[in-house]
Amino acid sequence: MTNGEWTPRIVAFFCNWCTYTAADLAGVSRLKYAANVRIIRVMCSGRVDPQFILEAFAKGADGVLIGGCHPNDCHYSEGNYKMLRRFQLLRRMLPEMGIENDRLRLEWISAAEGEKVKWAINDMVEKVQALGSLGMPGRFQDWDQEMKSLEQKMTTPEEKEVAYAH
Amino acid sequence: MDNNNEIRIGFYICHCGSNIAGMVDVADVAQYVEKLPGVALSRHYKYMCSDPGQELIQQDIKDHKLNRVVVASCSPLLHEHTFRQATEKGGLNPFFFHMVNIREHDSWVHTDRQAATEKAKALASAAIQRVAYHKPLEMKKVPIHPDVLVVGGGIAGIHAALTLANAGKKVYLVERDPTIGGHMARFDKTFPTLDCAACILTPKMSAVGSNPNITLWSYSEVAEVKGYVGNYKVTVRRKPRYVHEDLCVGCQECIKACVYKEPKFPDEFNEGLGKRKPIYIPFPQATPQVVLIDPETCLQLKLGKCKQTCVAACADRQAIDFHQKEELKQIDVGTIILATGFKTFDAKRLAAYGYGVHQNVYTALEVERLVNASGPTGGEVVLRDGQKPKAIGIIHCVGSRDEKTNRWCSRVCCMYSLKLAHLLKEHSDPATEIYNFYIDMRTPGKGYDEFYDKLLDEGVHFIRGRVGEVTDWAFTPEEEGKLVMRVEDTLAGYVRRIPVDMVVLATGLEPHTDAQAVRRMFNMSCGSEGFFLERHPKLAPVSTFTDGVFIAGCCQGPKDIPDTVAQAGAAAAEAMALIDKKYIEQEPNTAFVDETDCSGCKSCVPLCPYSAISFVEDKKKAVINEALCKGCGTCVAACPSGSIHQNLFEDEEIFKEIEGVLAYD
Numbered sequence: 001m002t003n004g005e006w007t008p009r010i011v012a013f014f015c016n017w018c019t020y021t022a023a024d025l026a027g028v029s030r031l032k033y034a035a036n037v038r039i040i041r042v043m044c045s046g047r048v049d050p051q052f053i054l055e056a057f058a059k060g061a062d063g064v065l066i067g068g069c070h071p072n073d074c075h076y077s078e079g080n081y082k083m084l085r086r087f088q089l090l091r092r093m094l095p096e097m098g099i100e101n102d103r104l105r106l107e108w109i110s111a112a113e114g115e116k117v118k119w120a121i122n123d124m125v126e127k128v129q130a131l132g133s134l135g136m137p138g139r140f141q142d143w144d145q146e147m148k149s150l151e152q153k154m155t156t157p158e159e160k161e162v163a164y165a166h
Numbered sequence: 167m168d169n170n171n172e173i174r175i176g177f178y179i180c181h182c183g184s185n186i187a188g189m190v191d192v193a194d195v196a197q198y199v200e201k202l203p204g205v206a207l208s209r210h211y212k213y214m215c216s217d218p219g220q221e222l223i224q225q226d227i228k229d230h231k232l233n234r235v236v237v238a239s240c241s242p243l244l245h246e247h248t249f250r251q252a253t254e255k256g257g258l259n260p261f262f263f264h265m266v267n268i269r270e271h272d273s274w275v276h277t278d279r280q281a282a283t284e285k286a287k288a289l290a291s292a293a294i295q296r297v298a299y300h301k302p303l304e305m306k307k308v309p310i311h312p313d314v315l316v317v318g319g320g321i322a323g324i325h326a327a328l329t330l331a332n333a334g335k336k337v338y339l340v341e342r343d344p345t346i347g348g349h350m351a352r353f354d355k356t357f358p359t360l361d362c363a364a365c366i367l368t369p370k371m372s373a374v375g376s377n378p379n380i381t382l383w384s385y386s387e388v389a390e391v392k393g394y395v396g397n398y399k400v401t402v403r404r405k406p407r408y409v410h411e412d413l414c415v416g417c418q419e420c421i422k423a424c425v426y427k428e429p430k431f432p433d434e435f436n437e438g439l440g441k442r443k444p445i446y447i448p449f450p451q452a453t454p455q456v457v458l459i460d461p462e463t464c465l466q467l468k469l470g471k472c473k474q475t476c477v478a479a480c481a482d483r484q485a486i487d488f489h490q491k492e493e494l495k496q497i498d499v500g501t502i503i504l505a506t507g508f509k510t511f512d513a514k515r516l517a518a519y520g521y522g523v524h525q526n527v528y529t530a531l532e533v534e535r536l537v538n539a540s541g542p543t544g545g546e547v548v549l550r551d552g553q554k555p556k557a558i559g560i561i562h563c564v565g566s567r568d569e570k571t572n573r574w575c576s577r578v579c580c581m582y583s584l585k586l587a588h589l590l591k592e593h594s595d596p597a598t599e600i601y602n603f604y605i606d607m608r609t610p611g612k613g614y615d616e617f618y619d620k621l622l623d624e625g626v627h628f629i630r631g632r633v634g635e636v637t638d639w640a641f642t643p644e645e646e647g648k649l650v651m652r653v654e655d656t657l658a659g660y661v662r663r664i665p666v667d668m669v670v671l672a673t674g675l676e677p678h679t680d681a682q683a684v685r686r687m688f689n690m691s692c693g694s695e696g697f698f699l700e701r702h703p704k705l706a707p708v709s710t711f712t713d714g715v716f717i718a719g720c721c722q723g724p725k726d727i728p729d730t731v732a733q734a735g736a737a738a739a740e741a742m743a744l745i746d747k748k749y750i751e752q753e754p755n756t757a758f759v760d761e762t763d764c765s766g767c768k769s770c771v772p773l774c775p776y777s778a779i780s781f782v783e784d785k786k787k788a789v790i791n792e793a794l795c796k797g798c799g800t801c802v803a804a805c806p807s808g809s810i811h812q813n814l815f816e817d818e819e820i821f822k823e824i825e826g827v828l829a830y831d
């Protein structure tokens with residue numbers, strides 16, 4: 001949070017060969033973009049396990065950005081296609097969990113596209129800013145509370161069983 | 167590691183002069199990190215990559231019993247190696263180190279000091295959490311096959327091949343055209359010294375032809391590349407010349423004997439300004455000295471009907487073979503140098519200059535042939551209409567420095583325009599007027615500005631302004647029958663119309679149309695303009711992101727011959743450094759299967775692009791061949807039981823990073 005105003009926190013997974021290098025290039029070119037994105041380096045976008053994405057949301061990310069090489073350009077031939085498939089599956093699941101589609105984004109950014117890093121980050125920050133905080137850690141706390149208070153009300157094991165069956 | 171396995175992390179944040187400290191409050195970050203669990207010591211220092219910076223780490227490891235090191239500075243792609251070494255020198259396994267990128271990814275791209283400092287804290291805390299999970303690892307050693315493939319036989323490829331061959335390395339030189347030489351072979355003279363291009367190039371060409379260490383395959387292309395650094399398996403497609411290279415002695419009797427008494431077909435080497443026969447040799451010094459037959463124009467190959475006078479002339483040498491087929495050759499090499507050069511901008515794309523419409527509009531390459539003593543006119547400047555020009559206009563920057571075509575400066579056009587102005591003057595009537603139309607004169611280089619001064623003294627006219635149009639629409643009697651160049655003279659401040667007899671377009675340098683296909687074949691990247699991308703613009707200018715693949719010459723970007731040769735030498739040296747070391751060290755980021763958890767579901771097996779994963783039937787477990795694994799981690803992410811791990815990118819390590827970047831707000 002900067003100057004009291006809420007700004008989103010975004011976790012990014014960038015592949016070493018294209019997008020991470022592009023982000024380096026953006027730096028060397030002194031392009032300026034929003035400071036909300038924290039980049040984690042993986043060798044290939046194919047390494048990004050859906051669990052990483054869910055974990056990021058669960059731990060308080062308001063958005064997750066994945067960057068890989070353009071189709072056909074993956075340093076390991078096709079890791080980016082594997083990522084694309086997982087991304088598409090996740091996009092169907094996430095709204096069910098109350099996570100809007102704009103919070104997960106996949107971008108193909110080649111090593112030469114420093115400008116695209118800037119654009120993708122700024123554009124994503126703007127969209128997630130508009131959505132507001134996701135607040136999963138808070139929601140987990142609420143749910144835990146809810147569960148606990150339910151449990152407290154219930155005394156017999158039979159009661160618990162009936163409650164959980166719903 | 168220390169007894170009782172206590173984690174003791176040393177954290178260092180670099181000021182990088184003011185590069186980082188100017189935007190990130192380094193003292194504040196150091197203070198914040200000091201309080202994080204596991205951190206034994208936290209410092210900020212002016213230049214961590216300097217010797218004292220590295221020694222600081224080494225000393226601290228000893229004095230403070232550190233067992234993990236984190237440095238927050240520039241990109242790991244730049245200095246990870248440096249700090250791993252420092253960690254190792256301090257007595258730790260080099261992989262007990264992690265690097266945080268707070269320059270390229272933070273201080274250089276943000277403008278709000280508070281936000282940048284917070285981001286640095288978040289990134290640092292991720293590294294601190296992650297590094298605790300690091301394991302000791304060893305670099306992977308891959309042996310290097312000593313042979314080298316050089317693709318493209320312009321001056322870059324020639325120089326690289328000769329340098330390697332002279333050092334005793336075996337080289338395959340693959341050239342697409344029937345002869346090596348590239349663009350330089352077409353020039354008459356070279357700027358700024360005006361030494362004759364053929365005189366300096368042809369000795370090198372014949373040295374390639376006769377060097378026992380070089381296998382020259384001209385008229386050939388790379389069809390497939392498999393493998394990885396040290397062990398590339400390459401398939402080369404040799405197009406049929408319809409002449410056996412080993413039997414042809416280059417006597418050219420066949421060309422004389424061809425049923426076409428006179429050359430009839432446009433000659434590629436002379437940019438179509440001259441003519442050749444269906445059986446031909448591109449130019450007298452072509453290397454290899456072997457003729458070839460063009461199947462599009464040869465009567466025998468096209469119609470199956472000809473007296474075959476060439477075969478009779480070849481007599482018992484029997485070099486001509488109308489049934490020759492394309493051949494595929496397999497070779498093993500350890501390193502590859504790409505020197506595929508450039509193509510010139512297609513002048514037809516700028517309709518206002520009338521190339522292809524007005525016959526006396528020429529491209530610079532055509533003029534190189536016109537002023538060449540061995541060219542189609544024997545070096546006389548005679549126009550397509552048979553006239554000798556009395557006034558010539560040279561337009562600079564055609565297809566360069568223009569939003570509508572190419573944005574980049576082609577670097578050599580100002581200089582070759584000056585050269586052509588000089589040569590045109592030399593090869594025409596002394597009274598011939600020559601005008602150069604330029605945007606800015608770009609003459610950086612040894613002896614280059616002096617060359618410009620010389621031209622100013624030679625009475626060549628210089629007009630500053632981009633020519634708007636070349637037209638044959640005359641306004642005045644003097645303009646009748648001329649090409650009129652309309653230009654805003656930005657120094658004089660008015661629009662001028664200058665009638666000339668000949669227009670020369672200084673077309674810029676572009677990537678080849680197949681550059682994207684070529685780079686894919688070699689698993690490289692291209693910059694946004696389409697030239698091959700170097701690993702680092704300053705520190706690794708001839709390396710690529712693919713280990714063992716190097717680039718040299720104009721395929722990397724426009725440049726002159728001196729720079730091309732320098733790069734070719736550098737690429738050869740880089741290849742030799744690998745070969746002579748005999749092995750290359752690679753990141754130990756390979757994946758492995760934990761057999762206890764593997765359920766034998768086989769879902770990983772088809773995922774691997776390198777077929778590194780196999781299934782052991784009797785154990786019902788997957789195994790990964792470490793030598794084949796390149797470390798992408800795709801199988802790790804896909805394993806449903808979580809039994810595949812990746813060194814350096816373990817699940818826990820990444821989970822901790824996620825937690826870390828989000829811990830700070």
Ligand SMILES: Cc1cc2nc3c(=O)[nH]c(=O)nc-3n(C[C@H](O)[C@H](O)[C@H](O)COP(=O)(O)OP(=O)(O)OC[C@H]3O[C@@H](n4cnc5c(N)ncnc54)[C@H](O)[C@@H]3O)c2cc1C
Nearest residue numbers: 318320321322342348349356357506507508719720726727
């Ligand atoms: C009109 C003009 C005049 C110039 N005059 C000068 C001058 O006076 N002085 C100077 O210093 N510089 C001059 N230059 C620049 C000079 O041409 C370049 O610096 C030089 O030619 C670069 O050499 P290269 O080997 O990189 O590329 P090239 O000369 O383009 O050679 C590349 C070679 O690779 C081959 N090739 C391409 N693709 C493949 C493939 N896929 N497989 C196999 N082979 C392939 C090509 O057939 C070619 O033989 C001039 C340029 C132009 C356009």
Ligand code: FES
Nearest residue numbers: 015044068069074
């Ligand atoms: S290496 Fe970039 S997506 Fe695979």
